[in-house]
Amino acid sequence: MRANLQRLSKAQTELCHRLGYAFADPALLERALTHRSHSSNHYERLEFLGDSVLSFAVSAELYDRFPELAEGELTRLRASLVKQDTLAQVARQLAVGESLLLGGGEMKSGGFDRDSILADALEALIGAVFLDGGAVAVRAVVVRLFHEYLEQLDPRTIPKDPKTTLQERLQKQALATPVYSLLEASGDAHNQTFVVECQIAELSLCTRGEGSTRRAAEQQAAQQALAQLATP
Structure with missing residues (x-):
């Protein structure tokens, strides 16, 4: 060509x-x-x-x-x-x-x-x-x-990402998978900030994550959820 x-x-x-x-x-x-x-x-x-x-x-x-x-x-x-x-x-x-x-x-x-x-x-x-x-x-x-x-x-x-780790942990406990919801997307189209919420209803757990992409925000929210689950 x-x-x-x-x-x-x-x-x-x-x-x-x-x-x-x-x-x-x-x-x-x-x-x-x-x-x-x-x-x-x-x-x-x-x-x-x-x-x-x-x-x-x-x-x-x-x-x-x-x-x-x-x-x-x-x-x-x-x-x-x-x-x-x-x-x-x-x-x-x-x-x-x-x-x-x-x-x-x-x-x-x-x-x-x-x-x-x-x-x-x-x-x-x-x-x-x-x-x-x-x-x-x-x-x-x-x-x-x-x-x-x-x-x-x-x-x-290759380590598992936070979303995968969280999902597998919940599945082992026979709990429903987390639900991720976009709360906010701000900034110019080429330089946005996303805020995502991670909800685990059966555990009454709700965390938030922020990132330059929705995927990154979801990973951060999952990481926050894992941190809370690890806290006695």
């Missing part, structure tokens, strides 16, 4: 080389690198798509690599890879920040090196590759980008 490199900036062309993928439609690449502070034609829809595509690609790779693992173990391995700090690290290795199109305010505040923006942009890039080249192409890109992390995976050393 040969990209129309004439429409790409030098930084974008170099990013394609590091990504190991040539876009047939350069407009997809440009949109994947455009933050909402720069243009209304921004990457958030591609980010939405890329989040699911990344999960699929990593899941398929783990399924092939670890045929002996059960569903729960595969889920923990995937969660250890598909998280904001890992995505931001991969984005930095690709130097995604050098190609991002940001508004003046975001540029001055260091948005080009902010974990949340880098992680979102990487997901948008993955979504763009999927639309441009399909499932086989995007899986190859994801495996290449996450090769180092995939090679270091050891199922024996």
Whole structure:
């Protein structure tokens, strides 16, 4: 596949080389690198798509690599890879920040090196590759980008996340699983704070968590619940 490199900036062309993928439609690449502070034609829809595509690609790779693992173990391995700090690290290795199109305010505040923006942009890039080249192409890109992390995976050393730990603890006691409810989402669309409540009705236990994503807030709420359950 040969990209129309004439429409790409030098930084974008170099990013394609590091990504190991040539876009047939350069407009997809440009949109994947455009933050909402720069243009209304921004990457958030591609980010939405890329989040699911990344999960699929990593899941398929783990399924092939670890045929002996059960569903729960595969889920923990995937969660250890598909998280904001890992995505931001991969984005930095690709130097995604050098190609991002940001508004003046975001540029001055260091948005080009902010974990949340880098992680979102990487997901948008993955979504763009999927639309441009399909499932086989995007899986190859994801495996290449996450090769180092995939090679270091050891199922024996991956800890369970707080939500999983809490759910398993309650199940052992024949109690219903916790219910997570979104209480608040504040801030700009690209820099939100989520507040989530975790309720365990049978124990009359209610905790709250806060994070930059709903998932992170749920994990914090679960961690708070575990801490309370551990208190005599």
